[in-house]
Amino acid sequence: MNAPDKKPANFKDLLVWQKGMEIAKLTYELTRTFPAEERFGIIPQMRRAAVSIPSNLAEGQARSTTAQFTQFISHAEGSLAELETQVLLSISLCLCPPPAAQVLLGHLETERKMLNGLRRKLWGQS
Numbered sequence: 001m002n003a004p005d006k007k008p009a010n011f012k013d014l015l016v017w018q019k020g021m022e023i024a025k026l027t028y029e030l031t032r033t034f035p036a037e038e039r040f041g042i043i044p045q046m047r048r049a050a051v052s053i054p055s056n057l058a059e060g061q062a063r064s065t066t067a068q069f070t071q072f073i074s075h076a077e078g079s080l081a082e083l084e085t086q087v088l089l090s091i092s093l094c095l096c097p098p099p100a101a102q103v104l105l106g107h108l109e110t111e112r113k114m115l116n117g118l119r120r121k122l123w124g125q126s
Contacts, residue, residue: 011061016114020054020076023111026104027083034095042095046086052079053111066122073119077112084108 011017027050031043053076060072084105091101 011058014057014061014118016111016118017054017057017061019107019111019114020057023053023083023104023107024050026050026107030087030096030100030104033097033100034090038095042086042090046083046090049079049083049086052076053083070119070122073115073122077115080108080111080115 024047027046031038031046034043056072056076056079060069060075063069063072087101087104087108090096091098
């Protein structure tokens with residue numbers, strides 16, 4: 001099945017990319033509260049996963065086909081799942097304040113729904 005050509009003109013116009021940027025910022029803010037001993041542990045892993053979400057959306061939007069864009073949406077979803085796992089682990093290890101982590105988890109859930117919606121829109125599904 002061929003996808004219709006419905007890619008936006010610029011990745012910065014994507015609300016899902018903007019939300020991904022917000023998630024990356026929140027992740028950096030949250031990890032600043034972690035113990036110093038985690039600076040070579042979970043902190044860089046979480047930051048890389050967070051930055052990967054909007055980065056994959058930007059790279060995918062710049063690709064020439066909708067199918068390629070969809071593949072990068074899947075990469076963003078993988079990074080989102082990775083970050084969610086790391087936030088949950090951070091809560092269980094008492095590395096961060098649970099209320100701040102819960103805020104980030106709420107943003108991740110919203111982003112997951114937005115990624116699914118973008119995929120459906122690109123492929124002409126409702």
